[in-house]
Amino acid sequence: MNKFQAVLDFINTCPLVGYNMYFNFVDETNTDGNTSLLTDGYGALVKKYVDGEKLKKFQCVIRQNKPLSRYSNSAENVEQMQYVQEFLEWINEQGEERNYPDFGEKCVIQKLSTPEGVEYPMLAGVYEGTALYSFPFEITYTERM
Amino acid sequence: MDKRTLVSRSDRKAFYGVADKESGQVTYHRMRGFTELSESKNPKEYTRQYVDEKFEQTDVVGYSPSLSFSFDKYTSDAVLEDISNIIDSEVVDAEAHRQIIQVDFSTEVDGGYAAKKRVFSIVADAVGNGLDALSYSGTLRPVGGTISGVATINTPENGTPETVETITFTES
Numbered sequence: 001m002n003k004f005q006a007v008l009d010f011i012n013t014c015p016l017v018g019y020n021m022y023f024n025f026v027d028e029t030n031t032d033g034n035t036s037l038l039t040d041g042y043g044a045l046v047k048k049y050v051d052g053e054k055l056k057k058f059q060c061v062i063r064q065n066k067p068l069s070r071y072s073n074s075a076e077n078v079e080q081m082q083y084v085q086e087f088l089e090w091i092n093e094q095g096e097e098r099n100y101p102d103f104g105e106k107c108v109i110q111k112l113s114t115p116e117g118v119e120y121p122m123l124a125g126v127y128e129g130t131a132l133y134s135f136p137f138e139i140t141y142t143e144r145m
Numbered sequence: 146m147d148k149r150t151l152v153s154r155s156d157r158k159a160f161y162g163v164a165d166k167e168s169g170q171v172t173y174h175r176m177r178g179f180t181e182l183s184e185s186k187n188p189k190e191y192t193r194q195y196v197d198e199k200f201e202q203t204d205v206v207g208y209s210p211s212l213s214f215s216f217d218k219y220t221s222d223a224v225l226e227d228i229s230n231i232i233d234s235e236v237v238d239a240e241a242h243r244q245i246i247q248v249d250f251s252t253e254v255d256g257g258y259a260a261k262k263r264v265f266s267i268v269a270d271a272v273g274n275g276l277d278a279l280s281y282s283g284t285l286r287p288v289g290g291t292i293s294g295v296a297t298i299n300t301p302e303n304g305t306p307e308t309v310e311t312i313t314f315t316e317s
Contacts, residue, residue, distance in 0.1 A: 047180060049178055049179055049180060050176075050179045050181065050182045051158050051159075051177055051179065052153075052154075052155030052307065053177055055217075144307065144308065145155070145307040145308075
């Protein structure tokens with residue numbers, strides 16, 4: 001089972017994805033509300049059980065391009081940040097409802113959420129007319145040999 | 146000559162006898178979710194020095210083995226539900242005895258794998274020692290001797306040592 005495709009298909013079900021969805025690519029100049037799904041690191045082995053089964057984490061980052069206002073006291077930037085915040089909350093809601101991507105027969109997903117302590121997106125970059133927002137999320141799953 | 150290969154810890158798997166509540170038939174399920182299942186042999190030694198000798202000599206005259214265990218609780222797991230019920234309900238005496246079979250999947254014998262069955266008493270130690278998962282820990286102490294035999298994979302059909310769920314044990 002291709003876990004990358006599974007996560008991409010899953011994220012594409014979010015109504016807040018926007019116009020374009022990219023995998024491991026960020027178009028920093030585009031202001032049309034692109035979403036990028038980026039793999040983050042090598043994946044983490046949380047623990048190994050005595051019988052060979054493993055508890056692992058699949059770690060990703062969501063990045064979204066949003067229009068940027070350069071005017072002071074602009075409500076638009078706050079509004080755009082809130083859209084990304086809703087995307088983050090959508091991820092956590094799917095986890096609470098146990099609505100997970102399909103990692104195949106050998107894997108059972110245990111948890112889907114943003115990492116502990118991550119409650120808001122961060123501003124990852126500012127370009128002419130565009131703000132890039134970002135937040136990580138992780139999928140904890142058991143995998144048989 | 147066969148190639149010399151390292152035997153990994155996961156090549157030796159333990160299976161726990163769970164009795165069906167209605168029929169009483171025992172099925173040996175793979176013990177999954179265990180972060181520790183280590184055995185201490187605790188040998189009993191008889192050491193003496195004879196008057197005509199300058200050295201001590203030692204014989205092993207017995208063993209007092211025990212299996213330390215620790216597991217993360219998962220749902221829909223007959224083994225973990227049974228053990229956690231024994232611990233949570235503070236079950237005592239023979240009701241806390243269970244059969245456990247250790248199968249060495251690196252050793253093939255007689256159409257199956259080398260296995261040893263023994264009855265253990267489940268001695269609880271701690272519950273909830275961690276924030277990530279509900280964990281249980283304790284010690285398994287033997288109630289009787291070891292019975293050697295052959296284990297064959299029962300489920301899944303055409304199962305392998307990696308995918309094995311339940312086994313059948315035949316005494317040698």
